[in-house]
Amino acid sequence: MAAEETVEHKYVYDFAEGNKDLKDLLGGKGANLAEMTNLGLPVPPGFTITTEACKAYLTTGREPDGLAAQIEAHLEALERGMGRKLGDPQDPLLVSVRSGAKFSMPGMMETVLNVGLNDRSVVGLSAQAGGNDRFAWDSYRRLIQMFGKTVCEVPGEEFEHALDDAKRAKGTQNDLDLDADDLRGLVDAYKKIFAKHTGREFPQEPREQLDLAIRAVFESWNAERAVVYRRQERIPADLGTAVNVVAMVFGNLGADSGTGVAFTRDPASGAQGIYGDYLANAQGEDVVAGIRNTVPLQELERIDKKSYDELLDYMARLEEHYKDLCDIEFTIERGKLWMLQTRVGKRTAAAAFVIAGQLVDEGLIDLDEALHRVNGAQLAQLMFPRFQLDHEFQPVAKGIGASPGAASGKVVFTSARAVELAAEGESVILVRRETNPDDLNGMIAAKGILTSRGGKTSHAAVVARGMGKTCVSGADELDVNVPAKKFTVAGQTVNEGDVVSIDGTTGKVYLGEVPVMPSEVVQYFEGSLEPEHVDNALVRAVHRIMTHADATRRLAVRTNADTGEDAARARRFGAEGIGLCRTEHMFLGDRRELVERLILASTDEEREAALAALLPLQREDFVEIFREMDGLPVTVRLIDPPLHEFLPPLEQLAVNVAVAQERGEDVAKEEALLAAVRRMHEENPMLGLRGVRLGLVIPGLFAMQVRAIVEAAVACAQRGGDPRPEIMVPLVGAVQELETVRAEAERIIAEVTREKAVDVLIGTMIEVPRAALTAGQIAEAAQFFSFGTNDLTQMAWGFSRDDVEGAFFWRYLELGIFGISPFESIDREGVGRLVRIATEEGRAARPGLKLGVCGEHGGDPDSVHFFHEVGLDYVSCSPFRVPVARLEAGRAVLTTTGSDSR
Numbered sequence: 001m002a003a004e005e006t007v008e009h010k011y012v013y014d015f016a017e018g019n020k021d022l023k024d025l026l027g028g029k030g031a032n033l034a035e036m037t038n039l040g041l042p043v044p045p046g047f048t049i050t051t052e053a054c055k056a057y058l059t060t061g062r063e064p065d066g067l068a069a070q071i072e073a074h075l076e077a078l079e080r081g082m083g084r085k086l087g088d089p090q091d092p093l094l095v096s097v098r099s100g101a102k103f104s105m106p107g108m109m110e111t112v113l114n115v116g117l118n119d120r121s122v123v124g125l126s127a128q129a130g131g132n133d134r135f136a137w138d139s140y141r142r143l144i145q146m147f148g149k150t151v152c153e154v155p156g157e158e159f160e161h162a163l164d165d166a167k168r169a170k171g172t173q174n175d176l177d178l179d180a181d182d183l184r185g186l187v188d189a190y191k192k193i194f195a196k197h198t199g200r201e202f203p204q205e206p207r208e209q210l211d212l213a214i215r216a217v218f219e220s221w222n223a224e225r226a227v228v229y230r231r232q233e234r235i236p237a238d239l240g241t242a243v244n245v246v247a248m249v250f251g252n253l254g255a256d257s258g259t260g261v262a263f264t265r266d267p268a269s270g271a272q273g274i275y276g277d278y279l280a281n282a283q284g285e286d287v288v289a290g291i292r293n294t295v296p297l298q299e300l301e302r303i304d305k306k307s308y309d310e311l312l313d314y315m316a317r318l319e320e321h322y323k324d325l326c327d328i329e330f331t332i333e334r335g336k337l338w339m340l341q342t343r344v345g346k347r348t349a350a351a352a353f354v355i356a357g358q359l360v361d362e363g364l365i366d367l368d369e370a371l372h373r374v375n376g377a378q379l380a381q382l383m384f385p386r387f388q389l390d391h392e393f394q395p396v397a398k399g400i401g402a403s404p405g406a407a408s409g410k411v412v413f414t415s416a417r418a419v420e421l422a423a424e425g426e427s428v429i430l431v432r433r434e435t436n437p438d439d440l441n442g443m444i445a446a447k448g449i450l451t452s453r454g455g456k457t458s459h460a461a462v463v464a465r466g467m468g469k470t471c472v473s474g475a476d477e478l479d480v481n482v483p484a485k486k487f488t489v490a491g492q493t494v495n496e497g498d499v500v501s502i503d504g505t506t507g508k509v510y511l512g513e514v515p516v517m518p519s520e521v522v523q524y525f526e527g528s529l530e531p532e533h534v535d536n537a538l539v540r541a542v543h544r545i546m547t548h549a550d551a552t553r554r555l556a557v558r559t560n561a562d563t564g565e566d567a568a569r570a571r572r573f574g575a576e577g578i579g580l581c582r583t584e585h586m587f588l589g590d591r592r593e594l595v596e597r598l599i600l601a602s603t604d605e606e607r608e609a610a611l612a613a614l615l616p617l618q619r620e621d622f623v624e625i626f627r628e629m630d631g632l633p634v635t636v637r638l639i640d641p642p643l644h645e646f647l648p649p650l651e652q653l654a655v656n657v658a659v660a661q662e663r664g665e666d667v668a669k670e671e672a673l674l675a676a677v678r679r680m681h682e683e684n685p686m687l688g689l690r691g692v693r694l695g696l697v698i699p700g701l702f703a704m705q706v707r708a709i710v711e712a713a714v715a716c717a718q719r720g721g722d723p724r725p726e727i728m729v730p731l732v733g734a735v736q737e738l739e740t741v742r743a744e745a746e747r748i749i750a751e752v753t754r755e756k757a758v759d760v761l762i763g764t765m766i767e768v769p770r771a772a773l774t775a776g777q778i779a780e781a782a783q784f785f786s787f788g789t790n791d792l793t794q795m796a797w798g799f800s801r802d803d804v805e806g807a808f809f810w811r812y813l814e815l816g817i818f819g820i821s822p823f824e825s826i827d828r829e830g831v832g833r834l835v836r837i838a839t840e841e842g843r844a845a846r847p848g849l850k851l852g853v854c855g856e857h858g859g860d861p862d863s864v865h866f867f868h869e870v871g872l873d874y875v876s877c878s879p880f881r882v883p884v885a886r887l888e889a890g891r892a893v894l895t896t897t898g899s900d901s902r
Helices: 023-038 051-060 067-082 121-128 133-151 156-170 180-198 206-220 224-233 285-289 299-303 305-322 349-361 367-372 376-382 415-423 437-445 459-467 520-525 537-552 564-572 583-587 589-600 604-628 650-662 668-680 692-697 701-718 735-752 769-773 775-779 789-797 801-815 831-845 861-870 879-893
Strands: 012-014 046-049 095-101 112-115 241-247 258-265 272-280 326-333 336-344 400-403 406-412 428-432 448-451 470-473 479-481 486-489 492-495 499-503 508-511 556-560 578-582 633-637 724-729 761-766 784-787 850-853 874-877
Touching: 012 023, 012 067, 023 046, 023 051, 023 095, 023 241, 023 336, 046 067, 051 206, 051 241, 067 206, 067 241, 095 206, 112 133, 112 206, 121 133, 133 156, 133 180, 133 206, 156 180, 206 241, 224 437, 258 299, 258 305, 258 349, 272 299, 299 305, 305 326, 305 336, 349 367, 349 376, 349 537, 367 537, 367 879, 376 537, 376 861, 376 879, 400 459, 406 415, 406 448, 415 428, 415 437, 428 437, 428 499, 437 459, 448 459, 448 499, 459 470, 470 499, 520 537, 537 879, 556 564, 556 879, 564 604, 564 879, 578 583, 578 874, 583 589, 583 604, 589 604, 589 668, 604 633, 604 701, 650 668, 692 701, 692 735, 701 724, 701 735, 724 735, 724 784, 735 761, 735 775, 761 769, 761 775, 769 775, 769 789, 769 831, 775 784, 775 831, 784 831, 789 801, 789 831, 831 850, 831 861, 861 874, 861 879, 874 879
Parallel strands: 406 428, 428 448, 448 470, 556 578, 556 874, 578 633, 633 724, 724 761, 761 784, 784 850, 850 874
Antiparallel strands: 012 046, 046 241, 095 112, 095 241, 258 272, 258 326, 326 336, 400 470, 406 499, 479 486, 486 492, 499 508
């Protein structure tokens, strides 16, 4: 039998072999280059090395077998197609090397342009360009700078300082004023910088340049800034990145050449029109790096109408093909338009809603797809306040509103300082001439970003929009001096630590802190803006999509509210009841004295007197809440924390008693209180005498609360209301605890409702792991479960939320043990499994069991999807998060296919 023929694994794809649906394999950039090629758009030829090759390299530390031969074969095909050889001294082919993961990742390796240039081929490039020495040497200095910084980790500022020195010697601030001799000298300076930091000469062999650049892309997947960005955006760590090798086209050949970035709609507002930046006589990285300030894309019509008209045609074709906002990079080489990249563009939260609504109107997508394309995190951003300006606040500068919002904070000039101050609880504004991927940590830490260079497509703008950070870019009135930690504007000096305010919508910059006002979206949710009668595209889009989300979702959305005021606001925000009313909040303020009397009671009579005094106060609390939530369920949790939390701290009380004794004052009452606090003191009170245990140990406590709840409900019903109380017993770990409390509660309910019938449900919180694991037993005595995921997370993991987040969570996040805090988003594998077990076993024992969640996870978008999947009936969250939960509950119904809203 003949030996089986080994089929070599395919690691390299020509652009013509791929398509936009192969993002997992070819990365976003490679897949979209392939798609444009197949659409017949003018894309420079090239090939993509797959994410599988990257993953193999990262696993073994070497290139997988067959990769080198495949790269060689595709390179030879590229050379044949172009009629040039890589780095040929007489007629060189040059290529760019670009990273390209599935998701756009600003923290990934930057592009390396002009790979293949060396001391000999730079002469050939000049001849190829008709004797344009300036162009050739400008391209060579760019290669050394990009290669040195990105591939060999040479500090980028050293190249920048050398460029500044060259411009200073020429007496100019514009790099276009440097001639060929100046640039030749700059190349020599760059080579010395490269040798100083790497210990070797700049590589002259073109294929070595290419191989080193490809490996650098692979390794950049695990670079610190890439890891930080993945954690920030919750991007899986095992995807790997593709590598794109593309034949160079040149925008720096003179006035008839240039480069730009275009959006098919405004990525900041969603408005239709022509948006983007253009930079004549420049290469692509100049635009996104903000090296020189750009001109608006509309100016291209005057500069090169033929290319402008072609670009508009391609933009329209791409938007119709992708059915979404497209972000496009292009280069014009001596009047010839080349398309270098397209992708579904990052946009602000406002633009996401507006564009989704527009595309529905245009018939490109339906309402389901519109709902899929927005998310709860974006909606939450729209609910942030904005500046409230008057005559006192005059802007000192105006840049480009690159990412909307209102942000005030202390000025910092470095990423490290931003991280340091933010860790201390300070709000900071990161100020730079332009940002680069090294600034990522500082951008995450900052409330806002302000740059003196760049436009809507600069690094700062793109990253800020992706993160939902306020950003003003291109504020060229600012003279930023990073080493001196200051900037000057309008004759004033602003030092590090001074406060500024930036408006990411208008681009205006203010000195000092500017007060803020509510957003229009909040006003809409509160009912003060009617979407049908307001000239606001955003409000209309939010209304339309929220209406569809409400019609689509299965999960009900309740709120966590302890007062009538909170309940009323949550109802305006769309809450369908209260999922958690914390009664312990009703024991604070003026009622502390009654709590002290309860704790200090030495006889049954004294204890009953204290409870009798608390009863009418609690009853009035519930009357107010039932009135605001009339016709909707209200889940009231009986007192949960230990009673000593309502008393002065042990140490403080002991000091007060000692001081009073020293003064000879009468301290009998204080001594009795101190003795009670000492008697109740626990080393770990959150695992001690609280919840159902407290109700069983202190006779009459739960009974008083149950009576207050039911009497309030009866009073509301007698006035024509429709109260729907649900009594929730906290911290149950055994069914016997619930049975004991329920027996007493049912006796009180029967007594109070004798004259006016009111339905009252009795259930429990599932927050102790044992309760989740014995849910089948507990369901026999419970009419509903509400998952208290805060405590369930603490007990399942064995750590205290109050202590660990500051103690070691930062390290766990840094090491990748956590992708996100388990208190922020549900731990699906651990805590989530407990929820799933309790749901399945509880419903098996009691098919009609009502199930909800009332922990902080009830308002977290990802957690809402999990609760929908598990089969809960409702989620409950803070009033402000109710719209977010409504939106995500609608999105959870949709399938996971389609465009990613990341």
